[in-house]
Amino acid sequence: MVANACRADDVFKLGIIGLDTSHATAFTKLFNTSEGKPEALQGFQVVAAYPQGSPDIESSTSRVPKYTEEVQKMGVQIVDSIPALLELVDGVLLETNDGRPHLTQVRPVLAAKKPVFIDKPLAGSLADVIAIQQAAAEAGVPIFSSSSLRYMPSAQEVRSGSIGDVVGCDAYSPCHLEKTHPDFYWYGIHGVEILFTVMGRGCETVTRSTSPGTDVAVGVWQGGRIGTFRGIRDGKGGYGGTAFGRNGSQTLGPYGGYQPLLEEIADFFRTGKSPVSDDETLEIYAFMEAADESKRQGGVPVRIADVIQKAKSELANVKDQP
Secondary structure, three states: OOOOOOOOOOOEEEEEEOOOOHHHHHHHHHHHOOOOOOHHHOOEEEEEEEOOOOOOOHHHHOOHHHHHHHHHHOOOEEOOOHHHHHOOOOEEEEOOOOOOOHHHHHHHHHHOOOOEEEOOOOOOOHHHHHHHHHHHHHHOOOEEOOOHHHHOHHHHHHHOOOOOOEEEEEEEEEOOOOOOOOOOOOOOHHHHHHHHHHHOOOEEEEEEEEOOOEEEEEEEEHHHOEEEEEEEOOOOOOOEEEEEEOOEEEEEOOOOOOHHHHHHHHHHHHHOOOOOOHHHHHHHHHHHHHHHHHHHOOOOOEEHHHHHHHHHHHHHHHHHOO
């Protein structure tokens, strides 16, 4: 395990930042269970948590007392600061539901050289996504971020070649909006993650159509491959899609729960290597930002490279300010 050159029988101690999402309690339950614990999660335990919420997002703040009580019942110590948490743990699960404070929250984690899984959304802006990746690289500390939808068995089968080379994909998920975040960052990330799991990197342009109940973002990949994300707000939601390959097509779904993601998180902490590259993660968030920019411009195609360059310029301007 990466943090301490642990012996095989040592417990890798995990700390949670943010108790305003059901992920915090669900992850703790799987890591801390004493009966029927999956083999891949053996040797890991959540031992401490810092229950930070988001004061201007009611759905976040209102959950903190309940989730704090729930994790305490699972043997988790509640602390009053991130530095206090870092004294007790080998690795961190950054679970704050609000992506905006993630950059500030992760800085002391990186300074303490603790590997960290950062739950979705990785950040509240594309510029902050880039800043987090740069800070981790400069600190030499591994980070990993992903939606659990990446690890639907069917999506992983397609990524591994079950239908040959992928020529296209239509993915969908709920897409509830939160005014403090870019439109897809808050919940559409799940369906976009499915799309990129299947399609991989190489998206060049994004065009978005939108209505009060639905968003459709069409991405054109290198070589003319086309992938779409449908964000659902009207009617029954769900997670899934269809992947199209040279050897056939495959239905994506059903959702397989949190355990596959947690197994990847555990392996990440063991090896210090993220299963998703920084470049792919950056492209996912750039796709979502390009979709917003397309909406602002009335539905015209927007280049991924342009939104990344704009975000890098914004970040450089911030660094240059006194």
